[in-house]
Amino acid sequence: MQTDSQTHMPDDISLSVRHLIKNFTVGGRWYSNKNEQIVSAVADISFDIRRGTTMGLVGESGCGKSTTARCILRLIDPTSGSVLFRANGNSEKIIDVMAESPEELRQLRQNMQIVFQDPFASLNPRMTVGTTIEELLIVNTNMDRANRANRVLELLDLVGLESIHAKRFPHEFSGGQRQRIGVARALALNPSFVVCDEPVSALDVSIQAQVLNLLSDLQENFGLTYLFITHDLAVVRQICDDVAVMYLGKIVERSPVEKLFAEPMHPYTQALVSAAPIPNPSRQRDRTRILLEGDVPSPINPPSGCRFQSRCSIGRTEQKCLEIEPPLTDVDGTHCVACHFPAVRSVI
Numbered sequence: 001m002q003t004d005s006q007t008h009m010p011d012d013i014s015l016s017v018r019h020l021i022k023n024f025t026v027g028g029r030w031y032s033n034k035n036e037q038i039v040s041a042v043a044d045i046s047f048d049i050r051r052g053t054t055m056g057l058v059g060e061s062g063c064g065k066s067t068t069a070r071c072i073l074r075l076i077d078p079t080s081g082s083v084l085f086r087a088n089g090n091s092e093k094i095i096d097v098m099a100e101s102p103e104e105l106r107q108l109r110q111n112m113q114i115v116f117q118d119p120f121a122s123l124n125p126r127m128t129v130g131t132t133i134e135e136l137l138i139v140n141t142n143m144d145r146a147n148r149a150n151r152v153l154e155l156l157d158l159v160g161l162e163s164i165h166a167k168r169f170p171h172e173f174s175g176g177q178r179q180r181i182g183v184a185r186a187l188a189l190n191p192s193f194v195v196c197d198e199p200v201s202a203l204d205v206s207i208q209a210q211v212l213n214l215l216s217d218l219q220e221n222f223g224l225t226y227l228f229i230t231h232d233l234a235v236v237r238q239i240c241d242d243v244a245v246m247y248l249g250k251i252v253e254r255s256p257v258e259k260l261f262a263e264p265m266h267p268y269t270q271a272l273v274s275a276a277p278i279p280n281p282s283r284q285r286d287r288t289r290i291l292l293e294g295d296v297p298s299p300i301n302p303p304s305g306c307r308f309q310s311r312c313s314i315g316r317t318e319q320k321c322l323e324i325e326p327p328l329t330d331v332d333g334t335h336c337v338a339c340h341f342p343a344v345r346s347v348i
Ligand SMILES: Nc1ncnc2c1ncn2[C@@H]1O[C@H](COP(=O)(O)OP(=O)(O)OP(=O)(O)O)[C@@H](O)[C@H]1O
Pocket: 024, 025, 026, 039, 040, 041, 059, 060, 061, 062, 063, 064, 065, 066, 067, 068, 231, 299
């Protein structure tokens, strides 16, 4: 694996991703590489997440959000790129995640955790919730039994569950409660960075709000930094400070969240924002929805030039868009856009 030569990061940054690329090889046979194809799942993306803040990663299904997260946590190895991480929120200790040995990675994972969309799938159905959380403490800490028991109860309390819940099995919980267990488990080893991969997508809207509030409270209390993955812009608006919009493996726009909604500059972001509901019913009625034509192209042989070109009403026939990939360019110090013809087109 190739890593970048980035060696430092500013004090206010918790995680710094540079030129991250992940290609999967599909097809072919065990005896031959013939018919093999390359899936360009993450295609050279870079971003920073500020300490104690939430960065949203949004985009349609298959655009590379989970692959990005899995590379950052080294659950899979990226093809190339670098990830620097400030361990324990400690300004002295910056870790080059890609250079970590398996043993170092095991320790690092105490500091970098993930909450999945479907916590049920990752909970052992035959273990009580108390035992599931205690297992983590047994494997990763030197706590004695009494301290582990106290810590389990403390974690359940932190996520709004009761001590009685420690004795119950996963199937005895509702969807929202299971997600609370997922959060308790993620927090068990005191991480400073948590990836939330669609943590509320499977929940009813009212339960979504409760889990989002819980995540916000925990962030405030423990200074957590979140990478929050979702396809739902309403959720982004509720919980994120900054947001990066992904399309077919690329970040096409990145900015503070309010700016992205007020002044979207990329035609793809404009379409997404125009389709997201807003709280004001009369303004909602007056809005024009920008409809995206066609489907997302395959990440096997993605379009040349701008990857969005086949669906873009502005650049579809522009030679430049067909031939040259637009770089992600800083327009005002906080707002970056990857488009040859960027323009604020208000959609609210
Ligand atoms: N192990 C794999 N082997 C081959 N292709 C893969 C693999 N994992 C992911 N992909 C492909 O990489 C692309 C990005 O997938 P990814 O799961 O990161 O998307 P996503 O944005 O998280 O989508 P969703 O919103 O549906 O979760 C998709 O085209 C997917 O099919």
